[in-house]
Amino acid sequence: MTDAAACWNRLEELPMKTLKALFAADANRVDRFTDSLALPGGNVLFDWSKTHLSSDLITAFEALAQAAGFAGAREVMLTGGIANPTEGRAAEHTAQRGMGADESVALADAFHMRMRGLVEAIHEGLLGPVKHLIHIGIGGSALGPALAVDALARPTAEFRAPVDVHVVSNIDGNALEAAFEVCDPATTMIAVASKTFTTIETMTNAASAIQWLEEAGVSDAYGRVVALTASPDKAVEWGVDETRVLPFSESVGGRYSLWSSIGFPVAMALGWDGFAQFLEGAAAVDRHFADTEGFANLPLRAAFADLMYVQLRGCQTRAGFAYDERLALFPDYLQQLEMESNGKSVTADGKPLGRNSAPITWGGVGTDAQHAVFQLLHQGTIEVPVDFIAVKQPGHDLDPAHHAILLTNCFAQGAALMAGAESVDGARAYPGNRPSATILCDALTPATLGALIAFHEHRTFANAVLLGINPFDQFGVELGKKIANEIAAGEGEGFDPSTEALLAAAGLKR
Template sequence: MSDRWAALEALPDTSLVDLFANDAERVGHFGAVLPGLQFDFSKTHLTGEALAALAALADTAGLDAARKRLFAGEIVNPTEGRAATHSAERGEGDAETVHVSRMLHDRMRALIDAIEMGALGEIRHILHIGIGGSALGPDLLVDALGRDAGRYEVAIVSNVDGSALADVFSRFDPHYTLVSVASKSFTTTETLINAHSTLDWLEQAAVEDPLGRFVALTANPEKAVEWGIDETRILPFAESVGGRYSLWSSIGFPAALALGWEAFDALLEGAAQMDRHFRLTDWRENVCFLGAAVDLYYTQKRRCETRAVFAYDERLRLLPSYLQQLEMESNGKSVTADGNPLNYPSAAITWGGIGTDAQHAVFQLLHQGTHLVPVEFLASKTPGSDLDPVHHRTLLINCFAQGAALMTGKANPGDPARAYPGDRPSTTILLDDVDPRSVGALIAFYEHRTFVNAVLLGINPFDQFGVELGKEIARSIESEGTDSFDPSTQALIVAAFD
């Protein structure tokens, strides 16, 4: 047992049913309503004592000072000597960084205005090429918010597997396609291979000035110019904006173009609203802290290795994938920010799916399996279609019923196979609607929750060196051959390429 978590681990284990029985106001004590969003943490095992223990740890870990450094634009990424200025992209941060971010947004809007006025010809399709945060963020936004936009047909391609591009090529007309290439360094191997193949596709179709159809989204404009994209179609963003935090920056260009600037601006304001809540609200009422408190209670006290996220709304179906990168790339570390070994669990493994599909697939394990898995449900009061209201009513009833069933369970002494142990935790986040402002606030909530987790864990959430080793080995295979690798790897390479 780590001394860091001693106070938390010493607390008694009280069942959820008993927690409700002992506190008639539990829903109010462990919930919050913000504009557009309602949070219910009451079906978790959080108690006043657990929050007090975590608040004391927050004081010891310097969470308040870390929060101030984050918004002041000071260094919070010590391994790379950088600030993390994603909040400045939505207007919350030090004045100079906010000013620069607004200038870059103005540049992006000017290019969007020019495209809409026909400066690049008639555009019907947008092909966005990126990987990681350069693709997951735009993909989430376009899928969640762009279904009824009716402006452009959008495809997001991240996989270097040629099948992904070939599918888009079969559907898009090259003469009416705009291509955005997103890479922070503009050296990302997978992205540039896909970009070159797309350029070949345009050239083979005899598109006039094929490079003129490309827009670059990057923190390294010089590399984009070297690649052949004119500087008037390069949208820079700050080096201090990490990939998984970058959808608010120029990386959001395909979403801003597809949704319209008014929607993108509302997205930014929704996120800024959550920034202000996180920055100004005491921990006990701070939903970002409460969300992190749930995470830390189950990873540190109950030793839960995973957390599951289920979106009971088709429009949010990509959110679990987005959160996988945000949470596991940020907090999947084994050393502290000082470089010392971590002697307690770091981030849980994030996974999930879409309701009600998941009920018929993975909920068997959640209800009756031997693993304790904290569950997070997301739903919207407002349906995403104008079909018979029975669709949305059934969807919401299923969402709420699952949380109730996980908590209460059902005894069946005569037939153990049909018994449900219950006492299984869940959080529910209810949106007024899946609209730009609410989605912006929701994503910013998860960002700040991840940050709180990191500070209390004592780790740096803003680097990601774990993704580099495989890339280095891939490059060495291309340049040096296979002789230096283990027999298994050598045999696989020979089998695949012989």
């Protein structure tokens, strides 16, 4: 039996108290389970007190972290070692914000300066009038930019984005046409984001965007394209001018690529200073993650709770609710980050995992979700750990009552999930003892958002290390792509009768 297996056995033997009992037994529980990170422009508070973590469980999880080699795996990732063994690669997203192998950090800085030069040239009008940017990508090449632009580039009394950014990912032509409807081709640039510059959805959308520009009379349509890629030669071959190719390193994974040249649309919307603050917020979390041990390490603490609910309490999902409209896309971003990273059934060395891996990540926006899915959270038979994310400072100038009601509802939901309520009428009874964690930001700034994303990146990594899996490959997405390509090429045969019938019904029969 391995040391890790013995640690899991110990964890599974430990009793769990109710949330009310944990608070009753420890008058300082809130202080012990709540910490803040200081960031430019305001702090971020992390409150994990309403989880079932106890002193005994924490000690056992710290032992598991030691047995699983957490400190060594963290060092490998943060110094540019082979963190992705199945593909023989480093995972160097932290190098994009200053922590990694010296040569990788220097290369990231050089790529950032190249991007900065192009962004500032566009903002200064050196490439002609540019009012719109259509950013075309999919997966990590789109989810991150969409989140950051939607969260940070909304117009206010003090800020208006220098360029209007639209992110398009879906191959469904309706998505691209919606962007065309609100953009003037005479003042629009196209960003094509693809690590390999071969992704079929992205390249098909890019070709249609070129056609749209040409049909509108733009004389040099390819001159309006900026390529964001780890394969610059392919971008040039496709037709992009070399001066408008923004490379990034092959060792930066797609769902971790927002910090690289994939962040071009964020810099276009915020200006370079805003993008630099975004990087610095993430770097602050990197430093905390690198320098803090055990339960005091906030991403590792969150991973302890995550594993407790999946492995010890049998929870199959985890929900996240952003009580701020500006963070409406945050649950979507987390879905890919966590489920593509840790949705595995084998260990890093290819052996059967033998236990559950990542839960299903889902969520929504408060207070909308309270009138939709919270019924199940409060009274359903399935226990769902919940994360709440809120911001103290509103992003609007309306009556402060709006924000007070929003925050009151956020905190009330966590209180109600824990406390429950008895009733002689069973339909009105709430079992309570349902867990939640709360992240409260002073303000939603570029640094804050960078910190939130980096926190969840490291949380995802910590979960993976304690499970013994590789969070940096994603072979599970390949088989469906392979079959789709075979169908498109008229190749392959012997599909199941249902698939053959569907192809025929849709007029795609080969």
